[in-house]
Amino acid sequence: MREPLFHISKRTEIALVKAWLIRIAAIALALVLCAIVTFALTGLNPLRVFATLVDGAIGTARRRWSLLQGTAILLCISLAVTPAFKMRFWNTGAEGQVLAGAMATATCMLFLGNRLPSPVLFPIMFVCAVIAGSVWGVIPALFKAKWNTNETLFTLMMNYIAMQIINYFVYQWAVPKGSGQIGIINGDTKAGWLPAIFGQSYLCNILIVVVITIFIFIYLRFSKHGYEIAVVGESENTARYIGINVKRVIIRTMLLSGAICGICGLLIVSGTDHTVTRDSAGGQGFTAIMVSWLAKFDPIVMIFVSMLIIFLQKGAIEISTQFGLNKSFSEILTGIIIFFIIGCEFFINYQIHFNHSRKEAKA
């Protein structure tokens, strides 16, 4: 009988050191491939390109702050989608939930910004953002719980509705007329802007996300809710058998997911851009899905993954600035690195057996 050259089996366990060795080897291989591609396509010295990538991400104090800020926003959305993912509720609607929070925040800043004192304004903004985000998240959950609709498509469609709502209002409130832009809101009074701490305008965002990270970590790991989410994710029948109200868990978890996305919308509008457009979330609602998966739903690992992604993104911009290369080129490099990182998880979860060695063993 002809046997294939190798076969694959699932690993039962892998030593932590070995897993990390595989990951480091994957990144090293990715860098080698990037170097070859760089040289072949541009003729530039790959080492200089890598140095520029690092410089673009952490070369100056401003860039390090910007890296932390970008990480915080991406991490926040990744944390938001995680409880739903753990429950095997495929929430692809983070983009729309963030936009709903962003729109609510911007509306408060526009219409209440210069009328209310900050101690009153901020709680109102916060509550509105949370409500908007969780409403956007809970609608698909209600349909899923009640009629078992497909949540992947439903949440995805909700993204486009959110974008169009923003488009509509941005056009209505555009300055100057017809320009399709709101511009910075309350630029003169800074009403509704999250305050700078120690002169750092991003520190407030970062601290809020640190708190959310700790909260999600504890919530998933040590709370009864977290346990229920894990059981529903493993098997809905088991959950029902042990008396968990599955519908309630789905709705509750999506309320939480949406609420955190709403807070992220607040951080983007009130703490970063100070305006709202359909691109306010910038596609990060989708990147966050990848981050959450790559981190295997572990909030602490998510810190690293989101930082890595932002690191690569910032580095990529610098490469195109320094070498006059099209931005697509640096995206090729980023793509190669992420592909290897995702791909190496296969070798951590599975083992490859070459069949000739087994024959030798038999003989």
Add this chain to the structure above:
Amino acid sequence: MKKVLVALLAALLVLSCLAGCGNGGKKEEANGKTVKVGFIYLHDENSTYDRNFMEGAKAACKAQGVEFLEKTGIPETNACYEAALDLIDHGCNVIFADSFGHESFLAQAASENPDVQFCHATGTTAHTANIANLHNAFASIYEGRYLAGVAAGMKLNEMIESGAITAEGAKMGYVGAYTYAEVISGYTSFFLGARSVCPSVTMQVQFTGSWYDETLEKEAAQTLLNNGCVLISQHADSMGAPTACEEAGVPNVSYNGSTISACPNTFIVSSRINWQPYFEYMIQCVKDGKAIDTDWTGSIATGSVELTAVNDKAAAEGTQAKIDEVKAQLEKGEIHVFDCANFTVGGAAIDSYMADVDTDEAYTPDTEVVKDGYFHESEFRSAPYFDLAIDGIEQLNAAY
């Protein structure tokens, strides 16, 4: 054990980053003589709009012998503010951004960095913002559009004479981005140029609600073609409308630059703003330590408003000669694009109009812009403010 290790590593990483952030960024002093320019672009060279700026920037910096850095793909968000500050960190003492939505982020960076000059194309607020180092620039592109309109009118006349269409069938289509003054001023001048040689012309305008959306622009052009438009022009930045025209074999008058390579059979001519004169002026001012104009409006005379070469394959005979003739008249001031004798609004001629020149949220009309019998476009600020709906032009979807 594993979790503890991971948590420790995380804490270490965050701490090291925070510690690193404490060091001040290096900041090179601008000494008034060496100039380094930082450019911020919304897209990259794949957008006709941005490519037009990028080519001007390269040429101007080479001519002036100065260094420059470019950042492409910068959205109209806080990323623009960050890009500006990053360019300053790298020694740039004059920053230029090319997209309308960059303006408020540029203004924020300008008010925090008074030693650096900030120049912005298409913006409207520099003359009221009270920020000394923030400057707007534009060009009297309505004159270029008018000339392009003359070329369109010549083509329509040719089609009428050859019997391809009737005089009443001389209907043009126009793909616009938004119902924004810049767009309205553009298509109205284009229309008036065409009507100056082809009196029976009418025009339909379809808006896309986006400055750059290839699919929407192509669809809009398609709608106009289905409505019986026999010539198309556009004010949106992708190749959507020109390609739709090439596929349908309908003549196209383009914007931002020649599209002859993609549309060899249908491209007639294109008007464009040449930004090189402004960039050179801006660099010269910084070299000499002179103030840059708060509102700078380029013109045909400064070399800022240009028409590309006419494509003889698609254009009517004698188009180039006619363009040259009308161009000379415009330069001498013998004719005015928005001459009130040449258009009516709601059936009546206008002799007075208050425009919203000083941008505000309530769109308050604040400046009388009609005198000496014509509408004075781009004189009270560089960005256009002509937003009248004149007779003969039909807006198909004014929702945007």
